Amino acid sequence: MTTSSDVINYFMQYGTKISVSKEVSLCNPKLADNYIYYLAEGIASLTSLTSEGSEKDFLYFPAGHLLCFLPSLMRYYRKLRNEAPANNALGISQFGIDTKTDCVFYRISESVFESLLDTDPIFLSYIMEAMAHNYASLVLKFQNSQEEKISSRLYKWLLDFSQPEGNYRAVPRGLTYTDIAKYLGIHPVTVSKLASELKKSGIIRKEQGRILIMDEKRLWELM
Secondary structure, eight states, X not given: OOOOGGGHHHHHHHSEEEEEOSSOBTTOTTTOSSEEEEEEESOXXXXXXXXXXXXXXXXXXXXXXXXXXXXXXXXXXXXXXTOOOOSSGGXXXXXXXXXXXXXXXXXXXXHHHHHHHHHOHHHHHHHHHHHHHHHHHHHHHHHHHHHSOHHHHXXXXXXXXXXXXXXXXXXXXXXXXXXXXXXXXXXXXXXXHHHHHHHHTXXXXXXXXXXXXXXXXXXXXXX
């Protein structure tokens, strides 16, 4: 579930539009110096490194999400209470936001973010809503991995991470079946087989590196 579309107006008015290529970390000092991001196009991911040094994706974010606001929000409230900054509070420094496809963002500085929190209760409501949505999404992803059929998880992913484009929906270019399988915790061969069945049924097709959903209604019915 994405944040209310009205929140982008704040980022367009007070922020800067940037384009970021695939597989870039928003924790990179060249890109982020306490910025808060609105994802306008593409897919990003909450990631961390395992003890073995491999990257793990915890949660994908489609367009319409607010990202990288939690550290700034925690600093804001600690300053409000005249408390010292927390050292690695909640372990959030172990996580980052990485782009999984080419992305377009609007970003605002932490100083603008704090000013809006001070003066605009509607903006604050968007931040609280985004935090609640992200938490609920993590819980739901875990629940689905335990209870939902593999095929239904794939179909839901296709619907959640595609965007309307003319008469069909399109998954952003750059995501492979291997990426999808890794995120869902299933074997790439399984994703490939299920996708092949969907293509034979005319529900999806691949075009120029993108997955296109040609029959959204039938995909919903399969779930």
